[in-house]
Amino acid sequence: MVYRVKQFFKSITAKTTEDEEMWVKKVLNGQQQKLFFSLPIYEQRHSIDVAKSIMKKAGQLNKDEYNLLIKAALLHDIGKVNTGLNPITKSIAVIYDCFNSRKKIPSKPKFLQAYYLHPDLGVEFLQRDGDANKTLLFLISNHHQPIDKVSNELLKLLIECDEEN
Numbered sequence: 489m490v491y492r493v494k495q496f497f498k499s500i501t502a503k504t505t506e507d508e509e510m511w512v513k514k515v516l517n518g519q520q521q522k523l524f525f526s527l528p529i530y531e532q533r534h535s536i537d538v539a540k541s542i543m544k545k546a547g548q549l550n551k552d553e554y555n556l557l558i559k560a561a562l563l564h565d566i567g568k569v570n571t572g573l574n575p576i577t578k579s580i581a582v583i584y585d586c587f588n589s590r591k592k593i594p595s596k597p598k599f600l601q602a603y604y605l606h607p608d609l610g611v612e613f614l615q616r617d618g619d620a621n622k623t624l625l626f627l628i629s630n631h632h633q634p635i636d637k638v639s640n641e642l643l644k645l646l647i648e649c650d651e652e653n
């Protein structure tokens with residue numbers, strides 16, 4: 489509960505810097521940038537923080553793996569774009585989740601569906617662009633899997649860094 493309250497206040501005070509925006513523009517292609525900058529600012533902050541955690545732990549990765557994982561960090565929550573998920577509706581979704589089974593995901597309201605299905609929605613958004621890397625889509629699609637059930641090392645690192653932020 490204390491974690492959730494902290495997370496709520498963190499989200500309503502979140503900011504990104506101009507340098508960070510410029511860096512994101514170097515990492516992502518045009519369509520991906522459009523999606524990224526359509527995220528609410530606190531989601532942009534979260535995604536940049538996940539990327540920064542990956543930078544700190546990237547010791548074992550080769551250059552391609554590193555670049556892909558940084559992209560995945562920036563794009564992992566892209567499925568939340570235009571879904572009405574915000575700090576208030578997310579709090580409602582967290583409460584809903586406490587009392588309902590994940591097997592019955594409601595189709596409405598949109599924010600509740602996005603709370604559960606944003607990994608798949610994110611993949612759909614990127615596929616519309618036509619040039620998303622298969623591993624990138626795999627990482628985004630699976631970033632909410634329980635970490636103890638994951639064997640892919642890149643996915644494990646993404647989940648670990650997502651959970652830290």
Ligand SMILES: [Fe+2]
Nearest residue numbers: 564565606631
């Ligand atoms: Fe997510």
